[in-house]
Amino acid sequence: MNFLEKLSNAVKVNNSLLCVGLDIDLSRIPKFLLNKEDPIFTFNRTIIDETRDLVCAYKPNIAFYEMYGMYGLESLKRTIEYIGEEIPVILDAKRGDIAHTASAYAKSIFENYKADATTVSPYLGHDSVEPFTEYKDKGVFVLCLTSNPGYKDFQILGDEEPLYRTVARRVKEWNKNGNCGLVVGATSANELKEIRNLVGEMPILIPGVGAQGGNLQFSVKNGVTKKGERAIINTSRSIIYASDREDYARSAKLFARRLKDEINSYRWQG
Amino acid sequence: MNFLEKLSNAVKVNNSLLCVGLDIDLSRIPKFLLNKEDPIFTFNRTIIDETRDLVCAYKPNIAFYEMYGMYGLESLKRTIEYIGEEIPVILDAKRGDIAHTASAYAKSIFENYKADATTVSPYLGHDSVEPFTEYKDKGVFVLCLTSNPGYKDFQILGDEEPLYRTVARRVKEWNKNGNCGLVVGATSANELKEIRNLVGEMPILIPGVGAQGGNLQFSVKNGVTKKGERAIINTSRSIIYASDREDYARSAKLFARRLKDEINSYRWQG
Numbered sequence: 186m187n188f189l190e191k192l193s194n195a196v197k198v199n200n201s202l203l204c205v206g207l208d209i210d211l212s213r214i215p216k217f218l219l220n221k222e223d224p225i226f227t228f229n230r231t232i233i234d235e236t237r238d239l240v241c242a243y244k245p246n247i248a249f250y251e252m253y254g255m256y257g258l259e260s261l262k263r264t265i266e267y268i269g270e271e272i273p274v275i276l277d278a279k280r281g282d283i284a285h286t287a288s289a290y291a292k293s294i295f296e297n298y299k300a301d302a303t304t305v306s307p308y309l310g311h312d313s314v315e316p317f318t319e320y321k322d323k324g325v326f327v328l329c330l331t332s333n334p335g336y337k338d339f340q341i342l343g344d345e346e347p348l349y350r351t352v353a354r355r356v357k358e359w360n361k362n363g364n365c366g367l368v369v370g371a372t373s374a375n376e377l378k379e380i381r382n383l384v385g386e387m388p389i390l391i392p393g394v395g396a397q398g399g400n401l402q403f404s405v406k407n408g409v410t411k412k413g414e415r416a417i418i419n420t421s422r423s424i425i426y427a428s429d430r431e432d433y434a435r436s437a438k439l440f441a442r443r444l445k446d447e448i449n450s451y452r453w454q455g
Numbered sequence: 456m457n458f459l460e461k462l463s464n465a466v467k468v469n470n471s472l473l474c475v476g477l478d479i480d481l482s483r484i485p486k487f488l489l490n491k492e493d494p495i496f497t498f499n500r501t502i503i504d505e506t507r508d509l510v511c512a513y514k515p516n517i518a519f520y521e522m523y524g525m526y527g528l529e530s531l532k533r534t535i536e537y538i539g540e541e542i543p544v545i546l547d548a549k550r551g552d553i554a555h556t557a558s559a560y561a562k563s564i565f566e567n568y569k570a571d572a573t574t575v576s577p578y579l580g581h582d583s584v585e586p587f588t589e590y591k592d593k594g595v596f597v598l599c600l601t602s603n604p605g606y607k608d609f610q611i612l613g614d615e616e617p618l619y620r621t622v623a624r625r626v627k628e629w630n631k632n633g634n635c636g637l638v639v640g641a642t643s644a645n646e647l648k649e650i651r652n653l654v655g656e657m658p659i660l661i662p663g664v665g666a667q668g669g670n671l672q673f674s675v676k677n678g679v680t681k682k683g684e685r686a687i688i689n690t691s692r693s694i695i696y697a698s699d700r701e702d703y704a705r706s707a708k709l710f711a712r713r714l715k716d717e718i719n720s721y722r723w724q725g
Contacts, residue, residue, distance in 0.1 A: 335580020
């Protein structure tokens with residue numbers, strides 16, 4: 186099964202567009218876990234156990250594992266393995282380098298970590314993205330319009346059209362293997378509509394709901410296709426750190442379920 | 456000593472603007488090394504031994520170590536440690552993510568790997584770069600105009616001015632701690648002149664000489680300051696894989712020395 190099939194399957198089976206971001210932070214996980222063997226994996230495992238019937242994907246950001254050195258990366262590998270075959274894993278890495286180097290990154294992400302999809306930066310253009318899209322069974326989400334304050338520095342520049350729109354158009358051209366997607370922040374809900382109209386059925390990964398303050402209703406309405414699909418609404422910290430006590434996994438579950446249901450209430454309003 | 460001081464020192468002591476890119480590839484290193492304990496580190500160590508009096512910096516690209524999983528990353532760590540205090544290490548990583556995530560990457564690169572400098576992508580704007588520049592003693596090279604074919608896709612777009620020039624101007628504004636630099640490919644030697652004029656004394660990392668076919672003479676002439684400094688001319692594969700036989704380290708040394716001298720012959724022509 187390729188990434189898109191796996192995604193569609195999870196969306197259908199779990200009736201969910203919710204993606205849980207597994208952005209580990211040892212200073213925020215419940216203290217008692219720090220005494221366990223492999224606290225990172227132990228934390229992720231319980232979060233996964235409680236949410237795997239509520240999500241369409243998991244999105245660990247590799248930065249938070251790199252931060253803990255080899256130990257963190259080993260835990261990431263175990264986490265991806267533990268998620269298993271039913272739910273796709275988007276390993277958020279935002280890599281972007283010349284072709285020769287991009288091939289090495291793609292190999293690492295898709296073959297070593299066995300992720301189903303990843304995120305890449307567009308700045309170096311087509312030959313920096315191609316080594317990823319050559320993995321036909323894998324998904325490649327190209328950064329388009331991001332959810333941080335600095336999106337204004339370059340992404341909206343341009344006289345004829347803003348850069349983010351040029352990126353969206355180009356990615357549509359590059360999508361020969363049908364495995365491209367875009368990243369568009371929930372903080373730009375209006376532009377989401379315009380981008381959705383431009384790229385048709387392409388999946389859009391939408392971070393920025395929750396801690397970053399994006400508008401959920403408009404992100405969902407404007408992000409989905411006419412069938413109410415292909416929008417992946419990511420929330421990280423507000424789900425996984427919903428509680429820092431013994432009940433953390435249950436709190437994450439309750440929060441994820443509420444969010445999943447709220448997302449579904451907007452899915453067919455588009 | 457901060458990165459710039461360390462760089463200036465190495466430039467002076469070795470009379471060199473040459474940076475050797477340690478882009479490991481186990482299929483290209485001499486076969487007999489594969490039987491040694493830690494072939495990656497063994498290869499790097501001999502290359503470093505033979506070139507450490509010829510260079511102003513080393514630039515391992517982390518992609519080629521990530522490709523070999525934990526083993527590769529352990530070897531990278533050993534390599535950086537082995538380079539020691541005299542020659543600065545630019546860990547080429549081209550990271551770019553929202554501030555919270557960028558902090559995790561910066562921590563990994565500067566604290567775990569103990570690199571002296573790194574490369575970052577500008578696409579997410581100022582708050583994606585700031586967590587790196589906050590490490591005042593470290594150098595941060597922002598991608599400006601790259602040496603691959605895809606630079607045309609976005610970097611030269613813009614009516615009033617091309618994107619790469621906007622990036623250069625912004626980085627100049629962001630340079631409050633005096634630790635920013637730019638990456639400009641040797642394949643754009645004319646634009647190098649324009650960028651040098653714009654950014655004054657800021658260091659410019661110039662890849663793309665060698666395997667990628669950039670023009671050495673014009674890259675050096677146009678890249679240096681009036682004092683013939685602050686241009687870091689990187690070559691990776693054509694030095695470290697100059698030979699794949701027993702004499703590989705000596706071949707690398709000869710090639711590096713020739714290149715260093717050729718660079719010096721253009722340094723004061725600007």
